[in-house]
Amino acid sequence: MFKPTRLIWLFGCLVLFFTACSGGNRASSTMPGTAQLGEVRHTKSVGDITVYTLPNGLAQPEGVTTAPDGSVWVAESFRNGPSHSGILAKFNSAGVLTEYTIPDQAGNQVHPFIVAVGPDGKIWFAAFSSLGPSAFYGSIKTDGSALTVYTYNATTLGHINGMTAGPDGNLWVTVSGCRGCNGLDKISTSGTFVPGVTLVKTPGWLITGPDNNLWFVEPNDNFIGRATTSGTLTEFPTGLSGYSPTDLVSDLNGIVFTATNGSSGRLAKMSTSGTLMSIVGVPWTEGNYLPVAYGGIAGGRPYYVLGTGMTQVQQSGLQTTFTIPDPNPQSGGPVPGITFDPTVSSIWYTDAGNGTVVKFSLI
Secondary structure, three states: OHHHHHHHHHHHHHHHHHHOOOOOEEEEEEEEEOOOOOOOOOOOOOEEEEEOOOOOOOEEEEEEEEEEOHHHHHHHHEEOOOOOOOOOEEOOOOOOOOEEOOOOOOEEEEEEEEEEEEOOOEEEEEEEOOOOOOOEEEEEEEOOOOOOEEEEEHHHHHHEEEEEOOOOOOOOEEEOOOOOOOOEEEOOOOOOEEEEEEEEOOOOOOEEEOOOOOEEEOOOOOOEEEEEEOOOEEEEEOOOOOOEEEEEEOOOOOOEEEEOOOOOOOEEEOOOOOOOEEEEEEOOOOOOOOOOOEEEEEOOOEEEEEEEEEEOOOOOOEEEEEEOOOOOOOOOOOOOOOEEOOOOOOOEEEEEEOHHHHHHOOO
């Protein structure tokens, strides 16, 4: 329950926080965004929320990213069938959907769950297999051509947990899930997988920071990791006892990460030197993953946390939670992905449980 004393504490933390940090188109429904109960409430105008229902009712949209040309790409997996591989879905700036089915690989279905823009401007993806130890990664050009899939042995190399374009011209990935293979590895733009930094802790989501280092979460051990592309590793405790870091984004001068304990959420700022600068609460009641995006609109560059509703945390320190079609999109499916689209000033996220992709337009 919301308590007035909590409001006073949280507002003070927010001020400190930001002072220190200074197919076809299938829109199934639209609804205006409206301010709802958050830990701090302020009225803010937003545009429409548009829900795109994917053509295949069994599709589970997971990862999402924005390409340099403004198109939004989504990884569609089929964890519960049908008997064919997954899909890479592309929404253009008008919301028109085009889907590209990934061909089976030697009898294995390929189910993408991560998408990211590579250093070559292509859309890269990571995928799991319907059979055996095989796993996949691959790429596609933003015009839908040159779809390429690479197969590797996940028993030997591990499963990909995060993916980002590195400052050295390679694609970098975090991997785990096999004996002795927790690591931070790289993939060349020609598709060659190169083992990199060996990790003791299990790594999760991965980004490139404003300092051109690689940053990633270590949720099981409550650390944030930083690595150079030459292999120098440093790990920083989150300072959040009982919470696990889940997602992170880079802003202009640091790293912002989310953390949960399964029933409540936190948004925290860390400097590029690893100093924890501040922590604030954000509405969250369910699950172990809390996606966050960093966007820019007129008047500021706020953070957007997809928890219980869509919570906007502005640079000024104001926090507002807006109604979204499914107040807990993590329920009933894999965790959602989130991305900021600067070409139309909107946040896009996936809702695997309902087989939808949602566009949250900003004004």
